Amino acid sequence: MPKKIKKIGVLTSGGDSPGMNSAIRSVARTCAYHNIECVGVYRGYEGLIEGDFKPMDARSVKGILNKGGTILKSARSKEFRTKEGRLQAFNSLTNAGVDGLIVIGGDGSFSGALVLNQEYNFPVIGIPGTIDNDIYGTSHTLGFDTALNTVVDAIDKIRDTASSHNRLFFIEVMGRDVGHIALNAGIAGGAEEILIPEEDLGLDRLVESLNRSRKSGKSSSIVIVAEGDKIGKNVFELKDFVDENLEDYDVRVSVLGHMQRGGSPSCFDRVLASRMGVKAVESLLEGKSNYMVGLKNGEMKLTPLESAIKGKTKINLELLRVSDIMSI
Structure with a gap:
């Protein structure tokens, strides 16, 4: 049986996108709703290695729903690309009593989460945050709208x-x-x-x-x-x-x-982030790992992280035709 989740960590990684703060808020408040602890990891994987954690409860995330960027900051980590760096990150999580990790970012961020799981069997769930909308497994990424x-x-x-x-x-x-x-x-x-x-x-x-x-x-x-x-x-x-x-x-x-x-996230992105945060936390509580949450046909669905990383999004051919007709 999977280990019972009692504390969840959340980090943002890669390029920032509007809606990341809304997702952080959703994760923290969903944890509070289910009476489990939540910690924010500052500066992405770099902060994960250094153990730069801060407890987050329902009140600590007030006032960020409408804020652009990410209160948890984001940074690239060369050290996390090494086995020694990942071991240090795993030890930081273990020492802090964190049982599962939610990663908000793009395919590079998901690659880091996937290798952490593969090497240490650590439960991870991804939330797609990138304005380019280039992640397979969701019709919309956070920030695109x-x-x-x-x-x-x-x-x-x-x-x-x-x-x-x-x-x-x-x-x-x-x-x-x-x-x-x-x-x-x-x-x-x-x-x-x-x-x-x-x-x-x-x-x-x-x-x-x-x-x-x-x-x-x-x-x-x-x-x-x-x-x-x-x-x-x-x-x-x-x-x-x-x-x-x-x-x-x-x-x-x-x-x-x-x-x-930059800028304040749209209504669509705020709602999407809220839904994704709930789905991510509850997926970890259900014992799921190595998945990305995404929007498919209006519903929250899970896609294997490896598929999200390797899959390719397709351009809408109908929009190309519409573009040609409208430009006449």
């Missing part, structure tokens, strides 16, 4: 100045390996073209699209570019290409960068 709202708001503001000056704006958004932010925000923001890693549209199509837009009467254009798009080396190279090949355009570049990670 908030990031979309942030990007759309920025597009709306940039369009105001683009229209005033008859300019073409390349707007770069996050998405090194996937184009979920670019595709969704591009449609919502009325972009004339959307460039994503999954679809190599090519420079010729870009020029053709911009020419078509000009001939149809559009005096300004917005092109959304995921940072991992394969057409050019970077968004500034795209600007240079258009400058050289389309004389009528006054081209500007706006890189939204890390502003996409």
Whole structure:
């Protein structure tokens, strides 16, 4: 029989995302509801190694539901990549009487949780927190919805100045390996073209699209570019290409960068984080381990951590078609 869980640790790791604090709050309060202890681990796996723990109860997490970032901080840990570092982390957990660990982060964070379980049979559950929405096993990761709202708001503001000056704006958004932010925000923001890693549209199509837009009467254009798009080396190279090949355009570049990670989480992300925290704690109490909690068809479901790490999300082909129709 699995060991009875009496104390649960929670940490955040990797890049921060809106909703992480909401998830921390949910974990702490679910533990309190079930009359078990909860400890927050500061600075991710680095804090796990150093034993940087702090008890958390229902009152200690008040006022963080609407806060961006993570009160537990996040840090990369080279030492945790070593067996010696992981042994020290395990000893820190054991010495603190922690029986299970909830890791909030992305695939790199989950990889750390998985190896900790494999080496020491320590119970772990993952909560997907990343704005890129690139984790297999959930339709939405924590922070994705908030990031979309942030990007759309920025597009709306940039369009105001683009229209005033008859300019073409390349707007770069996050998405090194996937184009979920670019595709969704591009449609919502009325972009004339959307460039994503999954679809190599090519420079010729870009020029053709911009020419078509000009001939149809559009005096300004917005092109959304995921940072991992394969057409050019970077968004500034795209600007240079258009400058050289389309004389009528006054081209500007706006890189939204890390502003996409910040800000108060949306209603959707707050509710999602609350649901995920409850599911994560109760899964550990039920003796489950090596799973990630995720949203599937509106319900909280478990996906094996290994599948979440190795699986690939797919771009919504319907949204690609919608994008083409809307940009006419």
